[in-house]
Amino acid sequence: MKVMANRMDRGFFRYQEEFESKALEVLRSGWYVLGNEVKSFEEEFAAYTGGNHCVGLASGLDALWIAFRLLGIGKGDEVIVQGNTYIASVMGITMNGATPIFVEPNPYYNIDVSKIEEKITERTKAILVVHLYGQASNMAEVKKLTEKYNLKLVEDCAQSHGACFDGQMTGTFGDVGCFSFYPSKNIGAFGDGGGVVVKDAGLAEDFRVYRNYGSEKRYYNKVVGANSRLDELQAGLLRVRLRHVEECEEERRQIAARYLAEIQNDKLILPGVQEGATAVWHQFVVRSEQRDELKKYLEEKEIGTIIHYPIPPHLSEAYQYLGYKKGDFPITEQYASQVLSLPMYNGMTEEEQSYVIDAINAF
Numbered sequence: 001m002k003v004m005a006n007r008m009d010r011g012f013f014r015y016q017e018e019f020e021s022k023a024l025e026v027l028r029s030g031w032y033v034l035g036n037e038v039k040s041f042e043e044e045f046a047a048y049t050g051g052n053h054c055v056g057l058a059s060g061l062d063a064l065w066i067a068f069r070l071l072g073i074g075k076g077d078e079v080i081v082q083g084n085t086y087i088a089s090v091m092g093i094t095m096n097g098a099t100p101i102f103v104e105p106n107p108y109y110n111i112d113v114s115k116i117e118e119k120i121t122e123r124t125k126a127i128l129v130v131h132l133y134g135q136a137s138n139m140a141e142v143k144k145l146t147e148k149y150n151l152k153l154v155e156d157c158a159q160s161h162g163a164c165f166d167g168q169m170t171g172t173f174g175d176v177g178c179f180s181f182y183p184s185k186n187i188g189a190f191g192d193g194g195g196v197v198v199k200d201a202g203l204a205e206d207f208r209v210y211r212n213y214g215s216e217k218r219y220y221n222k223v224v225g226a227n228s229r230l231d232e233l234q235a236g237l238l239r240v241r242l243r244h245v246e247e248c249e250e251e252r253r254q255i256a257a258r259y260l261a262e263i264q265n266d267k268l269i270l271p272g273v274q275e276g277a278t279a280v281w282h283q284f285v286v287r288s289e290q291r292d293e294l295k296k297y298l299e300e301k302e303i304g305t306i307i308h309y310p311i312p313p314h315l316s317e318a319y320q321y322l323g324y325k326k327g328d329f330p331i332t333e334q335y336a337s338q339v340l341s342l343p344m345y346n347g348m349t350e351e352e353q354s355y356v357i358d359a360i361n362a363f
């Protein structure tokens with residue numbers, strides 16, 4: 001049997017008729033950018049998250065960098081972020097000229113909240129919380145700090161659509177919740193897409209203006225903005241995804257529950273879920289000192305896995321200019337050398353799950 005790390009086609013074929021009829025509806029409408037599909041998706045997604053406003057954008061990275069831009073964070077400012085995130089989180093900060101200040105992760109792969117306060121300086125302007133792999137971070141503790149030090153709070157929810165802390169959905173705790181709808185995300189488009197969930201109506205309006213060349217009214221430009229619009233086709237297809245989001249979340253929970261119950265091998269550390277948090281299992285990430293052998297062994301059995309992520313941002317070539325070296329963030333670096341994401345996708349059959357479990361148990 002061959003099991004790939006991800007199977008995006010399965011998620012399409014399950015709702016094929018709905019996706020195809022929506023696609024045709026948009027194609028035949030004659031209206032492709034900033035229309036009713038985007039407007040409806042924004043309303044539906046805001047309602048789904050429990051947030052006040054949603055603004056559709058072109059990608060998750062755009063959501064991040066435009067968020068910091070509109071919050072007025074730039075050169076000379078510092079933003080606190082976990083060291084083991086996907087590099088796009090960090091780019092959202094540095095594209096504005098601001099400096100990322102890395103904090104080590106906790107055993108749940110999210111920011112170790114107990115290590116934030118020691119990094120706060122007079123230049124600190126914001127905390128960027130990444131709900132990595134689909135598990136909510138400890139927002140009660142983060143909120144205490146942002147309130148105590150009067151910091152902006154931005155959430156990177158590119159992997160956490162639907163994950164909650166203390167019953168509240170990620171993306172609604174701070175000033176801006178940034179989402180990606182890249183095809184492999186838990187709510188995925190059929191191309192690039194992104195969006196923000198925003199508490200403040202004025203800030204939501206700023207995003208609407210910014211994404212469209214800074215114009216509120218056509219050809220009257222208030223600010224130098226960007227072209228970062230979620231398009232009508234993607235918005236329409238995302239509305240189909242949203243209709244089925246709960247059953248897809250439940251299916252991932254069941255796959256994770258089986259992995260947690262049935263994978264038994266001392267060479268692996270299985271993921272845990274922090275008290276108060278829920279996980280939507282964007283990735284099911286195990287850790288092993290023999291990670292590279294495990295990956296190779298699974299490859300021989302035709303089981304695909306992915307390393308999220310092999311090079312932490314502070315050691316990436318792109319961020320050489322920040323001046324970090326190996327050893328600066330030992331936990332982040334340890335995780336980078338040990339993590340492995342097992343196959344996890346909607347439409348994964350029970351036979352595929354069993355095949356993966358048996359193979360790992362025999363390693």
Ligand SMILES: *Cc1c(COP(=O)(O)O)cnc(C)c1O
Nearest residue numbers: 059060061086088089158180182
């Ligand atoms: C995918 C991802 C992004 C970037 O989203 P894009 O839509 O690909 O630009 C940002 N942060 C995290 C944590 C991600 O997983």
